[in-house]
Amino acid sequence: MAELELRSVSAGYKGEMVVREVTARLPRGSWLAIIGPNGAGKSTLLKAITGITEHSGEILLDGAPIRAMSARERARAVGYAPQTPVVPEGLTVTDYALLGRTPHLGLLAREGRSDLVIVREVLARLDLDHLADRPLRTLSGGERQRAVLARVLAQQAGLLLLDEPTTGLDVGHAQALLELVDRLRRADGTTVVSTLHDLTLAAQYADELVLVDNGDVVAVGPPTEVLTVERVATHYGAKVAILAAPDGTPVVTPVRT
Ligand SMILES: Nc1ncnc2c1ncn2[C@@H]1O[C@H](COP(=O)(O)OP(=O)(O)OP(=O)(O)O)[C@@H](O)[C@H]1O
Numbered sequence: 233m234a235e236l237e238l239r240s241v242s243a244g245y246k247g248e249m250v251v252r253e254v255t256a257r258l259p260r261g262s263w264l265a266i267i268g269p270n271g272a273g274k275s276t277l278l279k280a281i282t283g284i285t286e287h288s289g290e291i292l293l294d295g296a297p298i299r300a301m302s303a304r305e306r307a308r309a310v311g312y313a314p315q316t317p318v319v320p321e322g323l324t325v326t327d328y329a330l331l332g333r334t335p336h337l338g339l340l341a342r343e344g345r346s347d348l349v350i351v352r353e354v355l356a357r358l359d360l361d362h363l364a365d366r367p368l369r370t371l372s373g374g375e376r377q378r379a380v381l382a383r384v385l386a387q388q389a390g391l392l393l394l395d396e397p398t399t400g401l402d403v404g405h406a407q408a409l410l411e412l413v414d415r416l417r418r419a420d421g422t423t424v425v426s427t428l429h430d431l432t433l434a435a436q437y438a439d440e441l442v443l444v445d446n447g448d449v450v451a452v453g454p455p456t457e458v459l460t461v462e463r464v465a466t467h468y469g470a471k472v473a474i475l476a477a478p479d480g481t482p483v484v485t486p487v488r489t
Contacts, residue, residue, distance in 0.1 A: 234293050234423050235260050241289035243280035251277045251447045261421040265428045269468050271445040274427040275315055278393045285463040291358035307335035309323045310388035315396045317380045318384030321369040325360055325379050326351060328368055354385045373400045381409060390452050407470035410437050431484040435459055455482055
């Protein structure tokens, strides 16, 4: 399982850095949520960790620079669920989730029984077992989103990068998914970095929040410190109230004037 360190990481496209100077240290089993308004640079930062976008600075996984890892090593170590995944239409849900096992197979090897057991368990936990044999193209938006997460969870990587994992999910399935990820990190020490627009969910599940605005980190720390009425107004242009859930975590709710 993985410890992740970002040292002055800037990332962007064609030499233009759209997110700058991010420094963070995530012990194994921790959960960092990257929050911020649309276009702030959240997805770009996640993509830099996967190696999809260029970066400067250092990204270290268990102390080793991620840019020195081979594609295969990286695929084993890092599971990434993009915000708008391209899914191969011809596959069934099971076949698609089995793709998550590919980095663990030997060259030319096919998935075996143990891979299928892992996939079946993940599908059951994501309430997809009844859809296991359905072609992906026949799924609803939320079901398809869960199938994408099933593939990533079947990968059993030590580092999970989840870009807006609850988009399109109803409140029950969103909660079930986040609870599953939370169990993984507590049981297996999986380290999680996610972007989340829902600030209440971010506060409930993440240990730390990084608030990014216009490419700059404007606040870092535990949810109760980062989430203030003033910050949400300044960086999102939103008027909110911050209440407390029964367990004391902040609940961010829009208010009308
Ligand atoms: N492939 C790309 N080439 C050039 N610029 C890009 C590319 N992808 C994103 N950008 C730009 O980089 C900036 C940050 O985008 P990014 O997708 O990281 O934002 P985000 O915080 O994830 O936004 P959202 O909440 O809307 O998903 C934006 O200005 C965006 O237009």
